[in-house]
Amino acid sequence: xxxxxxxxxIESKKWYHGFEILPGIFTPGKSKQNSSKILNSLNIPxxxxxxNALDIGTWDGPMALELSHRGATxxxxxxxxxxxxxxxxxKELTQKDIEYIQSSVYDLPKKIEKRFDLITFxxxxxxxxxxxLGFDSISALLKxxxxxxxxxxxxxxxxxxxxxxxxSSEEAKSIGxxxxxxxxxxxxxxxxxxNWSIPNFAALKVMLTTAGLEIEDYYFFGQEQTQVExxxxxxxxxxxxxxxxxxxxxxxxxxxxxx
Numbered sequence: 001x002x003x004x005x006x007x008x009x010i011e012s013k014k015w016y017h018g019f020e021i022l023p024g025i026f027t028p029g030k031s032k033q034n035s036s037k038i039l040n041s042l043n044i045p046x047x048x049x050x051x052n053a054l055d056i057g058t059w060d061g062p063m064a065l066e067l068s069h070r071g072a073t074x075x076x077x078x079x080x081x082x083x084x085x086x087x088x089x090x091k092e093l094t095q096k097d098i099e100y101i102q103s104s105v106y107d108l109p110k111k112i113e114k115r116f117d118l119i120t121f122x123x124x125x126x127x128x129x130x131x132x133l134g135f136d137s138i139s140a141l142l143k144x145x146x147x148x149x150x151x152x153x154x155x156x157x158x159x160x161x162x163x164x165x166x167x168s169s170e171e172a173k174s175i176g177x178x179x180x181x182x183x184x185x186x187x188x189x190x191x192x193x194x195n196w197s198i199p200n201f202a203a204l205k206v207m208l209t210t211a212g213l214e215i216e217d218y219y220f221f222g223q224e225q226t227q228v229e230x231x232x233x234x235x236x237x238x239x240x241x242x243x244x245x246x247x248x249x250x251x252x253x254x255x256x257x258x259x
Contacts, residue, residue, distance in 0.1 A: 013086035019062035035066035048072035057124035135211035
């Protein structure tokens with residue numbers, strides 16, 4: 001396939017991510033992503049041969065592609081149609097054997113029998129009404145001591161009221177730094193987009209712990225790096241140490257009876 005044909009095919013689709021799809025050829029997405037740099041920053045080996053990897057929230061597939069470049073057997077998943085997101089074109093152009101499963105994160109454990117050594121979970125949890133259940137699903141999909149790489153919006157210095165108006169930065173920073181686990185639960189329009197659940201770091205830690213995941217490393221990525229005032233993101237590496245915690249309703253009823 002010559003260069004002009006490749007470029008015409010790329011231009012025929014709407015891409016979300018801007019990434020190097022073939023050597024020297026980049027997709028025109030608005031969100032620029034260097035997946036290799038992200039994995040390196042989280043100390044993921046360059047050689048993932050003989051490992052099973054799952055990319056949840058793959059969209060047009062930049063992370064799935066990089067995992068495949070590193071030798072992993074890759075499964076990708078998103079709730080969206082892979083034809084509409086350009087994922088199928090990415091596979092066609094790169095000739096990568098990446099399985100795609102169209103599903104919400106909640107339903108994935110029922111759709112996938114295999115368990116994974118590595119899961120990537122970028123830009124998803126804050127779009128969920130129930131992020132804790134999403135982390136439980138990820139834990140269920142991981143092998144014991146398997147790792148998950150998480151990226152997303154965290155409440156550190158910016159928050160909104162129910163009308164979508166920014167509250168004072170002092171109040172937002174106080175919530176962000178609080179050791180009380182707090183989640184800003186929005187009606188699906190935080191920052192004018194389909195964002196529902198924005199946790200502070202304490203709440204994020206609790207959700208991961210109750211999912212049986214132990215944080216190994218993390219770093220914040222915000223306005224200092226991007227010069228965007230309300231940019232507040234986190235990257236986390238966590239390891240599965242146990243199965244997700246469950247609630248015993250029998251125990252709760254007994255407790256209520258005693259009181």
